[in-house]
Amino acid sequence: MKIATWNVNSLRVRLPQVLRWLDTHRPDVLALQETKTEDRHFPVTEFEAAGYSAAFCGQPTYNGVALLSRLPMEVFAAALPDFNDPQKRVLAAAVGSLAVLNLYVPNGQSIESDKFRYKLEWLAQLNLWVTALLDKYPQLAILGDFNIAPADRDVHDPRVWVGQVLVSEPERAAFRQLLKHGLRDSFRLHQNGGGFYSWWDYRAAGFSRNQGMRIDHILLSPALAERSLATVIDREPRGWERPSDHAPVMAELGR
DNA sequence: ATGGCGCGCGCAGCGCGA
Numbered sequence: 001m002k003i004a005t006w007n008v009n010s011l012r013v014r015l016p017q018v019l020r021w022l023d024t025h026r027p028d029v030l031a032l033q034e035t036k037t038e039d040r041h042f043p044v045t046e047f048e049a050a051g052y053s054a055a056f057c058g059q060p061t062y063n064g065v066a067l068l069s070r071l072p073m074e075v076f077a078a079a080l081p082d083f084n085d086p087q088k089r090v091l092a093a094a095v096g097s098l099a100v101l102n103l104y105v106p107n108g109q110s111i112e113s114d115k116f117r118y119k120l121e122w123l124a125q126l127n128l129w130v131t132a133l134l135d136k137y138p139q140l141a142i143l144g145d146f147n148i149a150p151a152d153r154d155v156h157d158p159r160v161w162v163g164q165v166l167v168s169e170p171e172r173a174a175f176r177q178l179l180k181h182g183l184r185d186s187f188r189l190h191q192n193g194g195g196f197y198s199w200w201d202y203r204a205a206g207f208s209r210n211q212g213m214r215i216d217h218i219l220l221s222p223a224l225a226e227r228s229l230a231t232v233i234d235r236e237p238r239g240w241e242r243p244s245d246h247a248p249v250m251a252e253l254g255r
Numbered sequence: 256a257t258g259g260c261g262c263g264c265g266c267a268g269c270g271c272g273a
Contacts, residue, residue, distance in 0.1 A: 009272080010262055034272085036263070061263050062271075107272060147273070166273060199273065202260035213273075245261080245273080 001253045002027040003100065005143040005216055007199075007246035011035040011066070014244055015043055017237055022050050025234070027250055028070050029095055031102035033145045035064035042066070057088045065091045065102050065144070072096070083125040092133075098224070099137035103144035108165040116165060119147070123174035130181055140221040142183065145246065147215055148175045150185065153194035154214035166215060184225040186218040186251045187233070198233050199246045207238050218251045227253040 004027040008014040011032060022030065035042075035058050042056045047068055057078045058064035065088060067073060076099075077092040079085060089104040103126070108119035133140055148171045152158040161167045179185065187196070197212030206212055220228055231251040238247045 013262075034262090109271080109273090145273095164273095201273070203257095204259060206260095215273075242261085 001096075001098075002250055003029040003031075003098075003141055003143060003218065003253070004248050004250035005031040005033070005102070005145070005218060006248035007033040007104070007145040007216060007244060009034050009036075009244040009246065011037045011043070011064075012041075013242065015046060017240060017243070019046065019050055021234075021237055021248060022047075022052065022068070025250065026070075029073075029098075029100055030068040030248075031091075031100065031143050032066040032068070033064075033102070033104035035066050036061060037064055055091060055093055057091045059086075059088045063088045063104055065089060065104050067091055067093050067100065067102055069093070069095050077101075080122065080125045081129055083122070085122070089122075094137075097139050099133065099140045101133065101140065101142040101144075103142060103146065105145060105147045107147050108171070110165055111163065111168055119165075120170055120174065123171070127174065127177050127181075130178060130183070134181055134183075134221055138221060138223045140183075141224055141251070142178070142219040143217065143249070143251075145215060146175065146217050148172060149213045149215050150175050150217075154197070156195075156197065156211040156213065166213060178219060182222045183219040184222070184228075186220045186225070186228050186231040187214070187249070189220075189225060189228050190231055196233060197247075198249055200238060202245050207243075216246055216249050218249055220251070224253060227255050229254045
């Protein structure tokens, strides 16, 4: 089984690339973030023609998440519970024996910003929810754009980013809190080195110089981590014409 | 070196992303 995540930075613009990538890799589930697409405009028929059913939770201009699946899918949440938030950043579904939680974690903008406080509150509420989810769904995968580089090896030049949003200690502490539940960063089950990124700035030729960050993740519950065969960041679409600034990340599960 | 690009919105240029 293959599950994947991709921040597409507008599904309207990136639809041909998503269809191309699905056709090549045929994941069972693909979680999308930053669809920036209202539900009434979601390209359901295009994905159905490709063999995927779709669940989506969108809004105009900003945010928006979706799940594509080749297997029957039953949505059980479209928001963080007990957290009043108009921003569409969460979509959770049961797919076969798995529970899949698609997240678009707030960016935070800057440490001084109100948006940063919102990010930390959002992450705290997520941590509360994950405790309950793991009880109910032992086979839980949490995937998406976390907007957190967990460690300095996930940042091209940590000195430039010290104390900034995406790498600050409070954000990393929230990420570690998720791992304390027993969740594993699936990429790190298979690769210990640095220099592996999932996002590169459009500016300053970030991709061609591999100046990026690893902020898109697939976390696996203990039961799923045991089944983990591989997790790869596919850099290829980042090199296509008019790319998203994020690359897809895909995990392969055995048994 | 904090701009640099790309997106939506909407028709100029701004807010936002990371």
